Amino acid sequence: MPAANPAGDPALGLGVGLRNVHFEHILRNWPAVDWFEAISENFIDSGGRPRMVLRRIAERYPIVLHGVSLSIGSTDPLNVRYLRRLKRLADEIGARWVSDHLCWTGVLGLNSHDLLPLPLNEAVLEHVAARVRQVQDILERPLVLENPSTYVRFRASTWDEPAFLRALCEATNCRLLLDVNNVYVSCFNAGSDPLAYLDAFPFERVVQLHLAGHQHCGTHIVDTHDRAVSAQVWELFRIAWQRTSGASTLLEWDGNVPPFQTLHNEVLHARAVIGGASKDSLATVAAVDAEAINSAREAASTPIDFLLPAVMSQRTWSPA
């Protein structure tokens, strides 16, 4: 892996998302993973075991914080208390960077716990850029923003997403997390070309890539994070990885979370992809044909129940 990407940030290699169900495995086995991405909201308010575990893991692995509640595009005021606690956590564990999504999660004081899309136009750019600057001032580091998966298109949009993100980076010097699965999902749902999306993307700003699985429902694709990465997404990843000169890569798997080794093996498959496996061979390599149209009931997009600890398994009753 190269030492750094064009944005000048260190390339961390191949990592996996840190999930509660894998805590014990990691603490017992210290697996040979390059790095972990921790969901910020799981830890910023934690006074219990999750934060203790994160501190221990951070002693041995590089950690990146990835948020889901920053709500950078909301018209509600930024939650400064949240940001200060996020900074404290990032400092405490030496987070390599802090990321979230180009989205809004709520308005009028409410939180949908979903990554909701924004119309992309000049006024929204101005709005988001001002908030990114405010966030960066509080965090005292560049913010890294991810392209979300989307299911709707707005009449009010006048820019495409790559152009919007490029302008946002130029206005704020923020960095980007390119989720290649989200590119595939959003482009399919909008009827646009994912390769054209990549051609327009400002790769010089990318510090990280995301991989994940999705559910193909025939008429649309849902970003479910609950299965292996599809062959088509691996191909997009190969292109994106080359264009970033080897950005840090992370696999997200949030629903039907498999044993840790399965998760790790899936992200290690990136090595074969990076090594130049052809598109045809990739399609063969993909043991799970994730592109098969799945007639099963539509799963929830971007599941979030993995954020919750299995409290029931960690308490006892002493009838004595």
Add this chain to the structure above:
Amino acid sequence: MSAALHDLQRWMHQALITPDAVDPAIANALLPGHRLIASECLAIYQRSYILRLRMCLGEQFPATRHALGAPLFAAFADEYLRACPPSSHSLYDLGERFPTWLTETRPDREAPEREDWIDFMVDLAHYERELFRLFDAPGFEDGPWPTTSSDDRTLVLQPCLRLASYQFPVARYYQDVRADRSPAPPTGAPCHLVILRRNYETVTYPVSALHFRFLSTLQQTQNIEAALADIAQWSRRPLNDVTASWTADVRAAWIEAGFFARAQ
């Protein structure tokens, strides 16, 4: 701030919470997808919203979900989420108002007599919320912890400890669900519990009414001597007897169990 953006966000968020009463303005703001019309595109968000939050609420109340059965729990969850949509950045807070909401909306709230099974559900939900909260609350893992040789004047209840009373044996029921024993709803039997976290493990201890009063007084006064005096007066027993019982019967066990912190 863009007024147009604010309006769009307000419409779209409302469309998630009340999908059966979507403001036509939101539909007009959307373009059709590649293979779906605009309302079908929006419906993907609407379905996911309730699915994921319902699932999360169930994760926070597994015993209550077991007691109600999954379909009825889902119906309660949907009503709760509609009445109390989440506001916190943390999903850990999702179920914060659920036990109180159950109390306030219980179907027999205006009936002359309360139904036992509803009392049990409310109790169980309160107990589960307490467990969930203590799991990640600011703890006392770093001490300092007392030993059995510590002076009584240095003993205070540790901060990650809660005292709770219920009309039903919720802790046993919860434990049976955890052990996959498919317990039937219990009959009423008042109980007093100490719920605490030590070494990142949450433990529930049933205690007698007398012990519960002692601990409640101690929680208010953080003074063993005052709590013993209160028990002597309340039980009409000589203070010496009460003190001897404290020293001989419970003190060491409670210190070992992590009831106390050592005051600095």
